[in-house]
Amino acid sequence: MPFRPVAELDHDAFTVVFEHGWQSWSPSGWYRLDARPPRPTAPNHHVMAYRPGVDADRFQGEGLLAVANGSDVTVVAALTPDVVPSIRAEVHGDKLVITADGEIQVTTSTQSNPNQALADWADTFAAGAPAVRVFGPSWCSWYAYWGKVTERDVMSDVRQFDEHDLSVDLVLLDEGYQSAIGDWLTPRDDFGSTVRLAADIRKDGRRAGIWVAPFLVAAGSETARLHPEWLVPGISAGTNWGEEQLVLDVTHPGAARHIQDVFTELCRQGYDHFKLDFVYAGAIDGPRHEPLDGIAAYRLGMRLLREAVGPNRILHGCGAPILPSLGLVDCMRISPDTDPLVEPPSGDISQPGQRGARSTSVAREFLHGRWWANDSDCLIVRPDVQERELWARHIEAGPGLRMSSDPIGALDRWGLDRTRELLIPSSPKPHPLKNPLKDPDA
Structure with a gap:
């Protein structure tokens, strides 16, 4: 399916974009608009650590992309685990244009911590999933x-x-x-x-x-x-x-x-x-x-x-x-x-x-x-x-x-x-989340 526009957002010097990678090893994180997010350095890395067959020359999330701008966090995400579209963000003048190659849902949050907005989305997306287990050391x-x-x-x-x-x-x-x-x-x-x-x-x-x-x-x-x-x-x-x-x-x-x-x-x-x-x-x-x-x-x-x-x-x-x-x-x-x-x-x-x-x-x-x-x-x-x-x-x-x-x-x-x-038992409870707008290590 070709990419089609799904949202247009304002942006400024403080806007950050969250890219979610395809699999465990795919880089993920929040990036300012002037950043260059990580990309594969070899074809074999692309197959084994990114999404095979999918190229990205702009901000791109696999099934999840978010934009934090001022007091708003916009989360653009897949509707189901069964279909995971690629979602892109690209600056066009005074707008940040979001496109996707499949059906998505756009939600807006006023959470002051963008990671909490992602957590709220994850809670909703996981409705009905099994309870998380406790694991020993x-x-x-x-x-x-x-x-x-x-x-x-x-x-x-x-x-x-x-x-x-x-x-x-x-x-x-x-x-x-x-x-x-x-x-x-x-x-x-x-x-x-x-x-x-x-x-x-x-x-x-x-x-x-x-x-x-x-x-x-x-x-x-x-x-x-x-x-x-x-x-x-x-x-x-x-x-x-x-x-x-x-x-x-x-x-x-x-x-x-x-x-x-x-x-x-x-x-x-x-x-x-x-x-x-x-x-x-x-x-x-x-x-x-x-x-x-x-x-x-x-x-x-x-x-x-x-x-x-x-x-x-x-x-x-x-x-x-x-x-x-x-x-x-x-x-x-x-x-x-x-x-x-x-x-x-x-x-x-x-x-x-x-x-x-x-x-x-x-x-x-x-x-x-x-x-x-x-x-x-x-x-x-x-x-x-x-x-x-x-x-x-x-x-x-x-x-x-x-x-x-x-x-x-x-x-x-x-x-x-x-x-x-x-070596202590892991807790099944969600963790207090760092704020990427305030903590450089988040």
Whole structure:
């Protein structure tokens, strides 16, 4: 659908525009009219961290854009999670012209804090969504061991939790255990056993979680080789792990049974928290077995996962389209990955780095307690982490999950004390919101 005008607003030197990015890693925030919002610095970043196939050379929000001008905040937003238009704002003389490529709703608020206007919109948009759950403190293997994690590594850290009086309810096995992306039930040769790991984690009363990228299938995987009919033809989800990533077509009956069988087996092994990563792939448009658009296919796929795991296990979105995930996940990464480095080497703040993780998670604090529990990514405070004090303060100030991801043995005294201090249960209640017009860090 072509873009059409939906509103014309006055503007001045103090006007700011809120861009909401497509998925977890897409930059989001408030910008003055003379600013240049972040854009992808490489085609692969565009596919994997922005909205595939959608370009933006002006202010643009995916399903949500807002303008704060004087005492008014105008919120322009999608009508439903099932259809997410792109919404643009462009200066034309003395007017800021808002256009959209789909049906939208325009509301005006007199909230003095623009973020509160976004929160009010989020409350209304989420009407009927499930109540937000409370989550206990967690530990994740990713920033400790990256893709080379082993069963032995994880259990080495688990044994140190009690020794150092670290409160950890959930132990999350992140990426690296699998033999290939898409071959989820075949561990890497030198990993160990996912079955034994889950049992050992649970032995001491802790919960076991596991990472899966359910809608990705690596071109070189056994799944791709044996079942090409399960893939969306001609569609790439980007290049990662050294090879092209293809998209599982959940509208194909065989692929749907396969992914449900995978999650049923992981439940049987003892996992009850599923970090669903790179799930933007499921929402990429393409010629599927059934004639569904990308968002409809994504929402179908997420419902298939919920059917497989049941109502009481946790679905944790990451790399996920934000609006289309409403009502489908219990917690959601609302920022790019953090990193031991503050700045991403590419300069693209959708890529791993503390600066982008801070700015986008602060911009999306208004979603916490309204749509789900926010995940602003992990606490990492070992000595080689740049500006670790600032990152710890960011985690402390924000709402949502508290998840450590350091090798416990790599922490110095300050790092251990700070980790112990910040591993506290998350509150399901909405968080006091910063005012972007008054607080430069908002």
